[in-house]
Amino acid sequence: MLGDVSLSAGAWGYRQDMMQSAIASAERPLRVGVVGVGVMGSNHARVFAGLPGTELIGVADPDRKQAEFVARTLGCVAVSDVSELLDRDVDAITIAAPTHLHRDIALSCIARGVHVLVEKPIASSVEEGREIIGAARRAGVTLMVGHVERFNPAVEAIKDAIHGEDILSIAITRVGPFPPRMSNVGVVIDLAVHDIDLIRWFTDSDIIEVQPQLSSAVAEREDIALLQFRTASGVLAHINTNWLTPFKARNVTVATRGKYVTGDLLTRQVTECFGFQPDGSYSMRHLSVGHAEPLRSEMLAFLRAVRSGVAPAVTGEEAVASLEIATRCLSSRPTAVVPAQRKGPRAVVG
Ligand SMILES: NC(=O)c1ccc[n+]([C@@H]2O[C@H](COP(=O)([O-])OP(=O)(O)OC[C@H]3O[C@@H](n4cnc5c(N)ncnc54)[C@H](O)[C@@H]3O)[C@@H](O)[C@H]2O)c1
Numbered sequence: 001m002l003g004d005v006s007l008s009a010g011a012w013g014y015r016q017d018m019m020q021s022a023i024a025s026a027e028r029p030l031r032v033g034v035v036g037v038g039v040m041g042s043n044h045a046r047v048f049a050g051l052p053g054t055e056l057i058g059v060a061d062p063d064r065k066q067a068e069f070v071a072r073t074l075g076c077v078a079v080s081d082v083s084e085l086l087d088r089d090v091d092a093i094t095i096a097a098p099t100h101l102h103r104d105i106a107l108s109c110i111a112r113g114v115h116v117l118v119e120k121p122i123a124s125s126v127e128e129g130r131e132i133i134g135a136a137r138r139a140g141v142t143l144m145v146g147h148v149e150r151f152n153p154a155v156e157a158i159k160d161a162i163h164g165e166d167i168l169s170i171a172i173t174r175v176g177p178f179p180p181r182m183s184n185v186g187v188v189i190d191l192a193v194h195d196i197d198l199i200r201w202f203t204d205s206d207i208i209e210v211q212p213q214l215s216s217a218v219a220e221r222e223d224i225a226l227l228q229f230r231t232a233s234g235v236l237a238h239i240n241t242n243w244l245t246p247f248k249a250r251n252v253t254v255a256t257r258g259k260y261v262t263g264d265l266l267t268r269q270v271t272e273c274f275g276f277q278p279d280g281s282y283s284m285r286h287l288s289v290g291h292a293e294p295l296r297s298e299m300l301a302f303l304r305a306v307r308s309g310v311a312p313a314v315t316g317e318e319a320v321a322s323l324e325i326a327t328r329c330l331s332s333r334p335t336a337v338v339p340a341q342r343k344g345p346r347a348v349v350g
Contacts, residue, residue, distance in 0.1 A: 029055040030303060033085040035105055036097030037061045037070045039181075040119055040146075044094045047296050049074040054303065060085045061097075086112045092306050094146075094299070095119060099185065103128040106143075110135045115142040117302045121193050121326070122319040129323055133316035144302045144312035145319035147197045151297035153290035154268040158252055158261055159202060161272050161287055165256035170199055170237040172252050175245035178218065186221030187241050188214070188326050195239045196229075197314075197322040202254065205233035206321065212329040217244055227329050 030053060034045045037059045048056045058077035061067035071078035079085055082105050085093065092115040095105050102123045109116045116136070122129040122145045136143035149155055172195040179190075200207060209230040214222040227239040250265035263270040268289045275283040298313070305312035 029053050030092055030306065031055050031057045031088075031090045032092045032094070033058050033060065033076075033088070033090045035060045035082045035085065035093055035095045035109075036101075037067055038063075038096070041094070041096030042066075042070050043295055044096050044117075044299070045070050045074055045076075047293070047299050048094070049076070051296075051299065051303070057088050057090050058085050082108055086114060090114055092116070092142075092303070094302075096146075099189075100124045103132060106132045107135055110139045110141055110143075113139060113141060115302075115306045117144045117146060117299065118316075118319075119146040120148070120197075120319065121189055121323045122316060123323070126320055126324045126327060129316065129320040133320065136316060142302070142306045142309070142312055143316045144305060145314045145316060146298060147194065147314045147319065147322070148294045148298050149194045149198060149265070150201060150314060151292075151294040151301070152265050152268070153292055153294070154263045154265045154270050155198065155252070157270040157287045157289045158254060158263045161259065161261045161270065162202060162254050162256055165259055167203055167233075167235050167254060167256050169255045170202060170235060170253070172198065172237075172239050172250075174239070174241045174250050176243065176248040177246055178223070178243045184221075186214075186216075186219065186225075186330075187223055187243055188212075188225050188227070188329050189323075191241045192225055192227060192239050192329070193322055193326045195241070196227075196325045197318065198252070199229060199231065199235075199237045199239075200318070200322060200325075203231045203233055203235045203237075205231040205235065207237075207325045208232045210325060210328050210332060212332060214330070219243065222330070225329070229325070 032048050032054055034041050034048065037045055045056060045059050048054055056074060056076045058079055059067050059070050060079045060082050062080050064080060067078035086109065093109050094117040095102055096119045097105055099121055102118050106116050106118055123132060132143060174191050174195055207229045211228040213226040215224040216222050217224055223244060224242040229237040248266065252263045252265060254261045258274060260273040270287040270289055271284060272287060273282050273284045301313040
């Protein structure tokens with residue numbers, strides 16, 4: 001099972017107290033901030049600024065120009081460091097600084113009793129991710145991780161379509177051009193971690209076998225990955241991801257015993273084939289898909305968890321489990337098959 005979080009009696013009592021105080025203060029706007037306002041964080045700040053019941057207090061980024069630009073646009077303060085934001089008495093913070101900083105920034109927020117939404121991947125390593133989980137649990141604060149693809153309406157439609165079905169296989173393609181900003185991670189940690197999370201979420205099962213094939217065609221780190229998995233529930237899954245495709249594509253296909261569901265996560269078209277007949281005929285229909293902005297839905301889910309004290313939609317445990325699989329893909333070296341020894345040219349007998 002995914003995200004199986006057990007709470008001790010003490011922690012449960014604390015959680016209940018927290019729920020009571022959260023309910024009591026439900027009328028008060030939540031004071032929120034964003035740490036790291038580059039590409040992703042500036043979107044977090046934009047969404048926060050437009051949410052009801054939320055007051056965007058400030059954004060923190062050592063890049064003063066960028067922080068001030070975002071703050072000026074959205075009408076909040078710009079500071080250069082998370083500690084300055086914490087001094088402004090915020091209730092919740094989203095962390096969209098570079099991944100290698102997630103652990104330290106999250107721990108400093110949690111130490112001040114502030115709820116955190118950490119961008120994916122949760123941290124640079126499984127150990128660091130577990131440190132964040134442990135600290136959040138001890139402090140009794142909400143920790144959610146930004147696996148935003150779960151809130152894509154096309155993904156939600158696929159999840160609904162396969163509900164109660166016997167899933168057989170999943171294939172996901174997530175390809176595109178090389179990112180304009182050089183990152184210190186390859187495609188597996190940057191992109192495939194989204195789809196590892198989706199495979200675990202669609203199947204409600206853990207991945208127990210990984211068979212990765214990686215290559216670095218242009219970048220220093222892997223920029224092509226073909227990853228195969230088997231889940232504990234017996235589903236076979238495949239991820240095809242790279243930074244070498246001139247256009248972006250994000251497609252999901254799920255085969256179940258009774259259905260074949262395909263979804264385009266960019267155009268948000270989801271189609272299912274069903275009613276297979278012995279003569280090869282079948283029925284097909286386009287499913288209705290919502291229009292909500294995934295990031296807005298994710299942040300609303302985070303705020304609901306903060307206000308209610310219930311487990312968030314994407315827990316730290318789930319995020320660490322996905323990061324662990326991504327890390328295994330990088331560390332497991334597929335066994336090389338030694339090519340059969342070539343026979344020399346056959347002697348021609350005259
Ligand atoms: N969920 C998604 O689909 C998605 C998409 C893109 C990025 N991300 C994640 O978001 C995070 C940021 O990625 P990005 O693409 O926005 O990067 P980015 O480089 O555009 O932005 C990072 C920002 O953090 C700032 N920063 C650096 N050190 C800081 C510090 N000590 N305190 C506060 N801010 C600091 C930088 O100045 C920069 O403005 C990464 O963890 C990445 O994996 C998630």
